[in-house]
Amino acid sequence: MNNNEIEIIDKDITSLTARPQESGGLLDTNTDNILYLAEKAEKYIDAMNRIMDAALKITSELDWVLIGGKPYLQESGTTKVARLFGISIQLLGAPTVECDSEGYKTYTYKARFMLKDQFIECEGSRGMKEDFFAKAGKDKPLKKPDEIDDRDVKMAAYTNCLNNGIKRLIPNLRNIDVDTLERAGLDVSRIHGYTF
Numbered sequence: 001m002n003n004n005e006i007e008i009i010d011k012d013i014t015s016l017t018a019r020p021q022e023s024g025g026l027l028d029t030n031t032d033n034i035l036y037l038a039e040k041a042e043k044y045i046d047a048m049n050r051i052m053d054a055a056l057k058i059t060s061e062l063d064w065v066l067i068g069g070k071p072y073l074q075e076s077g078t079t080k081v082a083r084l085f086g087i088s089i090q091l092l093g094a095p096t097v098e099c100d101s102e103g104y105k106t107y108t109y110k111a112r113f114m115l116k117d118q119f120i121e122c123e124g125s126r127g128m129k130e131d132f133f134a135k136a137g138k139d140k141p142l143k144k145p146d147e148i149d150d151r152d153v154k155m156a157a158y159t160n161c162l163n164n165g166i167k168r169l170i171p172n173l174r175n176i177d178v179d180t181l182e183r184a185g186l187d188v189s190r191i192h193g194y195t196f
Contacts, residue, residue: 048171048172049172051085051170051172052170052172052173053184054084055081055084055085055170055172055173056180056181056184056186057184057185058080058081058084059073059077059080059081059186060186061186061187061188061190061191062076063076063077063080064077064181064186064191065191065192065193065194066178066188066191066192066193066194067132067193067194068194069178069193070177070178071176071177071178071181071188071191072163073163073167073173073176074159075155075158075159075162075163078159078162078163078166079162081166081170081173082162082166085115085169085170086115086116087113087114087115087165087166087169087170088113088114088115089111089112089113089114089162089165090111090112090114091109091110091111092110092111092112092121093110095107095108095109095154095157095158096108100129102145103144103145103146104127104128104129104134104145104148105127105128105145105150105153106125106126106127106128106129106153106157107125107126107127107153107154107156107157107158108123108124108125108157109123109124109125109157109158109160109161110122110123110161111123111161111162111165113165113166113168113169115169118169120165120168120169121165122161122164122165122168123161123164124157124158124159124160124161124162124163124164125157125160126153126154126156126157126160127153128145128148128150128153129142132156132194133148133149133152133153133156134148
């Protein structure tokens, strides 16, 4: 069949009202199917909450950092979560480096994240001009590129890549707040933080 042809499927209309597993994924909106979806959604939510609990319990206060009062999972924590769930990570080449006209570099890592028979590809970038690296202090000018540790920016891009991939495979790890960490038994007062 070429791209301009349309495939016509001859199917008995009664098969459209079957359960999704019986009809090859086709689904209508009759009451039985809506109830079926609601039941599946509840099980999914329960499973995701158990995954989230396990992910938080495997981390410690040393695996987190507070930036502007918001918790971020560091590389040590993402590695623990990846091992817990059997996520494998494959870097896709060396990091790319872009340099602007003032000499500020941005590093970007790309990686493939695999969980059972699924995989996604993500990237993570960090740049020297970001406040975290370039701010010398409140009301002070930006640091010059040669005053910024190149390795710190590169490692932050790597961590960003890991966090992006793992948080997409374990989606409840996104947008964590301090209250969530405390409910998981982490002592937020022991987590180091940064402000700008």
